[in-house]
Amino acid sequence: MNVLIVYAHPEPKSLNGSLKDFTVRHLERAGHTVQVSDLYAMNWKASLDANDSRERLNGERFYPSQESKHAFENGLQSEDIAREQDKLKWADAVIFQFPLWWFSMPALMKGWIERVYAYGLAYGVGEHSDARWGERYGEGKFAGKRAMLVVTTGGWESHYSARGINGPIDDLLFPIQHGVLYYPGFDVLPPFVVYRTSRVDDAKYVEVSEALGRRLDALWNDAPIAFRQQNGGAYTIPALTLRDEVAPGQVGFAAHVEARASGAADHATPLQPRETAVMSAA
Ligand SMILES: Cc1cc2nc3c(=O)[nH]c(=O)nc-3n(C[C@H](O)[C@H](O)[C@H](O)COP(=O)(O)OP(=O)(O)OC[C@H]3O[C@@H](n4cnc5c(N)ncnc54)[C@H](O)[C@@H]3O)c2cc1C
Numbered sequence: 001m002n003v004l005i006v007y008a009h010p011e012p013k014s015l016n017g018s019l020k021d022f023t024v025r026h027l028e029r030a031g032h033t034v035q036v037s038d039l040y041a042m043n044w045k046a047s048l049d050a051n052d053s054r055e056r057l058n059g060e061r062f063y064p065s066q067e068s069k070h071a072f073e074n075g076l077q078s079e080d081i082a083r084e085q086d087k088l089k090w091a092d093a094v095i096f097q098f099p100l101w102w103f104s105m106p107a108l109m110k111g112w113i114e115r116v117y118a119y120g121l122a123y124g125v126g127e128h129s130d131a132r133w134g135e136r137y138g139e140g141k142f143a144g145k146r147a148m149l150v151v152t153t154g155g156w157e158s159h160y161s162a163r164g165i166n167g168p169i170d171d172l173l174f175p176i177q178h179g180v181l182y183y184p185g186f187d188v189l190p191p192f193v194v195y196r197t198s199r200v201d202d203a204k205y206v207e208v209s210e211a212l213g214r215r216l217d218a219l220w221n222d223a224p225i226a227f228r229q230q231n232g233g234a235y236t237i238p239a240l241t242l243r244d245e246v247a248p249g250q251v252g253f254a255a256h257v258e259a260r261a262s263g264a265a266d267h268a269t270p271l272q273p274r275e276t277a278v279m280s281a282a
Pocket residue numbers: 009013014015016017018099100101102103104152153154155156197198199200201202205
């Protein structure tokens with residue numbers, strides 16, 4: 001299988017750097033082909049702007065979506081964008097690895113998403129009708145591919161628990177997992193999160209990397225997060241709200257995940273598998 005790792009950390013000797021190298025070695029040993037987009041090393045341009053296409057549709061005013069569509073459809077995108085899109089098309093699975101910075105991905109990775117996710121590739125796909133609202137949230141150009149986040153946090157696991165001060169990790173990652181990954185069609189695997197990184201020492205590193213290795217071994221078999229498909233009947237169209245009879249009374253992010261019958265899958269909660277998280281020693 002082909003695996004793309006989109007990776008953002010400025011220091012190769014960091015914990016993230018070690019885990020990224022471990023992932024490459026582990027996957028290659030298992031016979032997979034791996035490409036890494038190391039965004040800091042590539043000096044990736046983070047800002048989406050008028051220089052992202054070789055020829056403007058409108059020279060008077062810059063409309064980001066329109067220019068993205070024009071450039072994507074006509075082969076006018078800047079080369080760095082087109083190269084990353086080729087990697088995405090090539091990949092059977094994509095791993096996004098990053099340290100949690102201000103409760104999200106580093107700005108550089110957000111800039112990769114904004115520029116590489118062109119109109120016609122990641123959004124603006126499919127027809128709109130009474131029965132379908134484009135191909136998104138479970139459909140789209142990346143359908144059939146898998147994606148997984150590998151995230152490190154300074155905060156403790158309890159800080160990210162259901163009643164933790166930072167908010168539940170599933171909620172914090174929802175805009176990435178549901179918005180950035182599920183929207184264009186990826187099957188999204190539960191994240192692999194390393195908490196309380198300051199406590200990672202040699203012994204803990206062995207534990208963390210072994211747990212990560214097991215998740216990588218299960219990349220093709222783990223059940224994806226059971227997000228509800230937009231065009232699968234759970235939502236009214238065009239309002240795109242859950243039908244009254246679906247998860248009645250439930251609101252918030254969790255309402256967009258199907259509850260699984262107990263024992264039906266290897267998930268401890270709708271979003272988290274048993275070995276999602278690795279917490280450093282107290
Ligand atoms: C701008 C910014 C915003 C932040 N926002 C948040 C936030 O919102 N929420 C939050 O929880 N945290 C936040 N943090 C903390 C951040 O998430 C952590 O600092 C980060 O996840 C640590 O990852 P690292 O790769 O930089 O670890 P490193 O600092 O490189 O390493 C962590 C530990 O692992 C050890 N280690 C590294 N490699 C190995 C190895 N190969 N073998 C054994 N031990 C090893 C190191 O010695 C160190 O003790 C923020 C930090 C910054 C700079």
